[in-house]
Amino acid sequence: MFPIIQGNQIQKIDVAYCSAEGISSLELMERAAKSFVDWLIPQMQNSKGRFYVFSGPGNNGGDGVAIARLLKYLNHSVHLIYIKDVDQCSNDFQRNFERLPEGVEICRFDLWNGKIEPDSIIIDAIFGVGINRPLEGTYLRVIQTLNKQVGLKISIDIPSGLPADQASFGEVFKADHTATFQFPKLSLLFPEHALVTGEHHVLDIGMSDSFLNKFENGNFYLKQNDILGLHRTFHRFSHKGNFGKVLFLGSEQGKFGAINLSGYASLRTGSGLVHLAPQIENTFAFNTLVPELMLYQDSSKSSLYQFDAIGIGPGWGMGVEKDYFKSIFVRFKRPMVIDADGLNLLAKYPELKKEIPENSILTPHLKEFERLVGESANHLERIEKASSLAKEFKVIVILKGAHSLIALPDGRRIFNSSGNQYMATAGSGDVLTGMLTSFLGQGYLPEHAAICGVFHHGLAGEIASKSKRRGMTASDIIEAIPDTFIKLNLL
Numbered sequence: 001m002f003p004i005i006q007g008n009q010i011q012k013i014d015v016a017y018c019s020a021e022g023i024s025s026l027e028l029m030e031r032a033a034k035s036f037v038d039w040l041i042p043q044m045q046n047s048k049g050r051f052y053v054f055s056g057p058g059n060n061g062g063d064g065v066a067i068a069r070l071l072k073y074l075n076h077s078v079h080l081i082y083i084k085d086v087d088q089c090s091n092d093f094q095r096n097f098e099r100l101p102e103g104v105e106i107c108r109f110d111l112w113n114g115k116i117e118p119d120s121i122i123i124d125a126i127f128g129v130g131i132n133r134p135l136e137g138t139y140l141r142v143i144q145t146l147n148k149q150v151g152l153k154i155s156i157d158i159p160s161g162l163p164a165d166q167a168s169f170g171e172v173f174k175a176d177h178t179a180t181f182q183f184p185k186l187s188l189l190f191p192e193h194a195l196v197t198g199e200h201h202v203l204d205i206g207m208s209d210s211f212l213n214k215f216e217n218g219n220f221y222l223k224q225n226d227i228l229g230l231h232r233t234f235h236r237f238s239h240k241g242n243f244g245k246v247l248f249l250g251s252e253q254g255k256f257g258a259i260n261l262s263g264y265a266s267l268r269t270g271s272g273l274v275h276l277a278p279q280i281e282n283t284f285a286f287n288t289l290v291p292e293l294m295l296y297q298d299s300s301k302s303s304l305y306q307f308d309a310i311g312i313g314p315g316w317g318m319g320v321e322k323d324y325f326k327s328i329f330v331r332f333k334r335p336m337v338i339d340a341d342g343l344n345l346l347a348k349y350p351e352l353k354k355e356i357p358e359n360s361i362l363t364p365h366l367k368e369f370e371r372l373v374g375e376s377a378n379h380l381e382r383i384e385k386a387s388s389l390a391k392e393f394k395v396i397v398i399l400k401g402a403h404s405l406i407a408l409p410d411g412r413r414i415f416n417s418s419g420n421q422y423m424a425t426a427g428s429g430d431v432l433t434g435m436l437t438s439f440l441g442q443g444y445l446p447e448h449a450a451i452c453g454v455f456h457h458g459l460a461g462e463i464a465s466k467s468k469r470r471g472m473t474a475s476d477i478i479e480a481i482p483d484t485f486i487k488l489n490l491l
């Protein structure tokens, strides 16, 4: 897993990495510039290849100057507009400036005529992770000018003006794409920054996970390879008992879809036996989505020990009695998944939080999270609160959304990379509950169930959306779950 390094540590890492690899900082900048151009060129397709590179005074600006040279070598039309006098820019900026080839149109911003042809690509190399205060004066004018332009806008490392790991503190370049080096900067993962970061892409510049891990501060980015070793394997003689017997409690009258989706998702994730307990008087009035799902009538006295995992909350309603809710914790005693109205009931009866079995998985979306812990000024505060909740009650908190956060009781915070905006559709959270419960029931450690569940869920969304895009439904995500195991070559 890549650690997400704090912005103010990145210079230190550059120095350590260059010394360990025996390369100069200029060579590392060249690597960064090359990885950017190698990524950019295939994206351009029908574009005429006219580039306007805007370079600030630091090493982000230096990256821009190196990129201008590499684009010129590929015969593109390249304009380089720099902002501060070259002799006041960083050393590596100056070294790259000296290497600019003939044909790059070079101009200082205050002398520039302000013209950009509409089909040009604007490259933002004004500030990187070294930003330390809000923009003002000329820099503010540059960003305001560029934000009015219509061309495709691409930021190098981070949109200029955005700090690496805090909420935005002023005007920021509005990128359509951000190509960031080695790991995403924390602030690229905040929902409130979506309009300035655009799509982000992580470009490899050769630093290994083990090297970066020496600088970790508890934040990590989850990628496909990270989950491969976490899966349980099953053999030829495995029987349905080995795959787990799970139960979902939820679905009041009028919300029958909810636990049906969870249950079906759980079957598609590999559960052996799946039971549904709807919150209605007569369980037999309930229709299951598929014949493999079984009904279960729960009473506050019956033991839940026969189940390997339970998921509670989807569509449950707020009419659930407090004592009955508490009895589920007492009767099961092992880690469970709590979602939707299970979380809303915890917000209503906060004294029950301490009854939750250790290592249970709580899956709030932003609104449910707010009900549980109150409002947050920004995503950074939300991340801190999720982490505190996880530590205080020894539970795993999955704060759902784009780049869902998995906050672990030991303080680690893992951000997911899979998934896309087409997953923002009714019931996709119920599907996640089904998948998490299924992994728990198959005997995965709760931490591994959380990581695998979140990653597979996002991957299923990506696969299903290929043919469905905006028309994708939660059921389509379920149908794509088996393909996630096939794609990852998991038996």
Ligand SMILES: NC(=O)C1=CN([C@@H]2O[C@H](COP(=O)(O)OP(=O)(O)OC[C@H]3O[C@@H](n4cnc5c(N)ncnc54)[C@H](OP(=O)(O)O)[C@@H]3O)[C@@H](O)[C@H]2O)[C@@H](O)CC1
Pocket (backbone or CB within 6 Å): 010, 011, 013, 014, 028, 029, 032, 056, 057, 058, 059, 060, 061, 062, 063, 090, 126, 127, 128, 129, 130, 131, 132, 133, 134, 135, 136, 139, 156, 157, 158, 181, 182, 205
């Ligand atoms: N490890 C990696 O991944 C690699 C990183 N690389 C690249 O390096 C970038 C980081 O470079 P960097 O440290 O030079 O920071 P960057 O943002 O370019 O400039 C900071 C300068 O701006 C100034 N300044 C700050 N705020 C200001 C403001 N509001 N208004 C005005 N000035 C302000 C501040 O000086 P100050 O005025 O505070 O003295 C300082 O001089 C990184 O993002 C990536 O692109 C690659 O090359 C290689 C691999």
Ligand SMILES: Nc1ncnc2c1ncn2[C@@H]1O[C@H](COP(=O)(O)OP(=O)(O)O)[C@@H](O)[C@H]1O
Pocket (backbone or CB within 6 Å): 365, 400, 401, 402, 403, 404, 418, 419, 420, 421, 422, 423, 424, 425, 426, 427, 428, 429, 430, 431, 432, 457, 458
């Ligand atoms: N833009 C997005 N990118 C990635 N995943 C997303 C995005 N929007 C939503 N999701 C995922 O879809 C699920 C939505 O859950 P939730 O809001 O509880 O839906 P519902 O209540 O309709 O079941 C979460 O797992 C979330 O991470």
Ligand SMILES: [K+]
Pocket (backbone or CB within 6 Å): 060, 124, 125, 126, 127, 128, 155, 156, 157, 158, 159, 160
């Ligand atoms: K930038």
